Amino acid sequence: MAYQTLLFDIDDTLLNFQAAEKQALEGLFRELKLPLSQTTYDFYHAENLALWQQFELGKISKPKLLVKRFTTLFTHLGITTGIDGQQMEQRYRYYLGQGHEPMPQAPEVLNDLSQKHDLYVVTNGVAKTQQKRLSEAHIDHFFTDVFISELVGAQKPARAFFQRVTADIQSYEPAQTIVIGDSLTSDIKGAAGFGLDSVWFNPTHQPNQTTIKPTYEIDQLEKLETIVA
Template identity: 55%
Template sequence: MTYSTILFDVDDTLLNFEASEKQALEKLFKTIHQPLTPAVYRDYHDLNAQLWHRYERGEISRETLLNSRFNLFFAHYGQNIDGKLYGQKYRTFLSEGHDQIPQAQTLLNDIRPNHQLYVITNGIAATQQRRLKESGLVNYFDDVFISERIGHKKPDSAFFEAVADQIQGFTKQSALVVGDSLTSDILGAKHFGIDSVWFNPHHLPNASQTKPTYEIDHLLSLEAIVS
């Protein structure tokens, strides 16, 4: 199969979201003069992941996710805080984090001459744009598609329809989605009828019914698939 259009997820595919998340939480907890222990970090990480999965399934809105997650988190510890304010501070700190996944820039540099490259992300627009710019990766892409601006989210087919409509000459047969999330990237690609690559560097088991076309554990392995 020849793939000319590559649609990349951002978080934990090209940029290390976990590192950015932890750095942002450390900065937030420093401003509120509370310790961020490993256990507290794990609690937040798990809660946040659960909320994002609920958002992907359409069970909660983006606004609910962003404005309520810190209320829910601190309520677990018996604290009543301004969750919206904490969320705004956290997103500012999060936008400052842009550590790359190993070999991300090398991959993009290698395949850019012969492919159209695009970003597809459910992240917050201002946060993702700053992270991509400051990471040095944004110039490799022909366009950046963000759910907040599209009006639909991964894995909804409407998101991919909107992306396809904005790419000149787009065909499903020549497009490939690359991402780390089975419930967002890979499921979305399956629903829309395009091939996918599951980036799974930690060799996590796939207990879902969603099967990627390909699976890789190192970004440079993508070159053999798209060349």
């Protein structure tokens, strides 16, 4: 089946978010003159992921999420004085904005697909950070538009997010639209809830332990070209 409109997630789909996340936390801890162990990073990563999943379910606001992950982290480390969660978020955000390493094959695949397809970004990330990362990765020019949840006014996987996104796509046809992302609970669930086909990008072959079923599953981005052709 041919697809014309391709809706791409950013983090760990087009840009290596886990690398950027670790780099940002290292920068923050270096600034604070604190050691960052693998155990501490793993705790932060798990807590951050859990909070974003709560955000997807509408159980926490993004501003609260962004601060809570740091208050929780430093409380876990036993550091309760001299730490301001909002300030930690701002400094972390500075370092995160510097992380724009593309996922393998991403620039080449985007270049190929942009010749015959309409490409869009759909992300829940922080607007200013995501825009900066796309620009500095030199892939922003491949996209007709970039839809970011805080600007759209709804977040993946909510139907409202996809309703507002597709309302702004002039040539939108449901049968010719597909969502590409690494998150089952955000990208793939959102696509399914809105009646769109989806591609689960799963390069590390993680087991699907949910009831969410993608239309396709790939472990390399270049395999998209066969699917959407």
